[in-house]
Amino acid sequence: LPQTEVPTASPIVKDIDQSILSIERLSQLDHQPSLINELNNFIATYENWQKKQLQETENTLNVEDKLAAKRITERINVAIARMKDGAELLKNNNKVQRAFSLANEAMLNQMVCTSTNKNLDEYYWRPFQLGFFLLALESVVDENSEYRDTVDLIWFPTGGGKTEAYFGATAFIIFYRR
Numbered sequence: 001l002p003q004t005e006v007p008t009a010s011p012i013v014k015d016i017d018q019s020i021l022s023i024e025r026l027s028q029l030d031h032q033p034s035l036i037n038e039l040n041n042f043i044a045t046y047e048n049w050q051k052k053q054l055q056e057t058e059n060t061l062n063v064e065d066k067l068a069a070k071r072i073t074e075r076i077n078v079a080i081a082r083m084k085d086g087a088e089l090l091k092n093n094n095k096v097q098r099a100f101s102l103a104n105e106a107m108l109n110q111m112v113c114t115s116t117n118k119n120l121d122e123y124y125w126r127p128f129q130l131g132f133f134l135l136a137l138e139s140v141v142d143e144n145s146e147y148r149d150t151v152d153l154i155w156f157p158t159g160g161g162k163t164e165a166y167f168g169a170t171a172f173i174i175f176y177r178r
Contacts, residue, residue: 009157013127016045021124023111027104029090030097039087039134043080046131050076079135082147086137095176096141103171107164128156129165136169141176 019025020038029035054073061069089096111123125133132154139147154162 009160013045013049015049016042016127018124021127021130022121023104023108023123023125024120026125026130027101027108029104030094030101033091033097036087036091039090040084042127042130043083043087043134046083046127047080050080079131082136082138083131083134086134089137089141093141096137099172099176100137102175103168106171106175107168110167125164125168126161128154129161129168132165133168133172137172140169140173 017038020035020042025032025035050073054069057065057069090100108120108123112118112120117123132152136152139145139150139152142148154165156162
């Protein structure tokens with residue numbers, strides 16, 4: 001029988017400039033390279049959140065929990081580095097930029113086709129979805145990436161948006177290879 005209740009997770013993050021999550025805007029990345037600075041700000045927000053979490057718990061955790069926190073922090077640092085690598089690829093590689101834009105356009109078109117809402121500017125990635133997308137870019141583009149053999153799985157409750165995140169990355173790969 002369940003012994004612990006897991007609180008409901010929310011994809012809402014207050015500190016993020018929501019405009020960078022706009023799928024319509026990201027579908028124009030190859031025409032608006034200034035969006036890359038906003039993507040870097042998005043990553044920096046995650047990095048700052050991580051540091052804040054560490055500071056808030058530094059004096060309250062027992063030894064065992066500090067070890068767990070260290071393991072989690074190391075994984076977060078890897079994720080942040082990988083997201084930065086993805087943003088760097090978007091900045092320096094026109095083919096990657098184009099594939100990213102087309103993948104966002106495809107996702108937007110699919111969302112609009114399956115909804116009664118036809119306002120393109122009302123479709124947004126959830127922060128973890130965009131983070132996953134950025135994290136995956138370098139390892140799918142570079143066959144020599146140290147993360148090429150890593151299987152990145154998203155843990156989020158049912159209905160949280162995992163499938164869309166995977167589809168976005170898959171659309172990117174398809175466009176990039178073609």
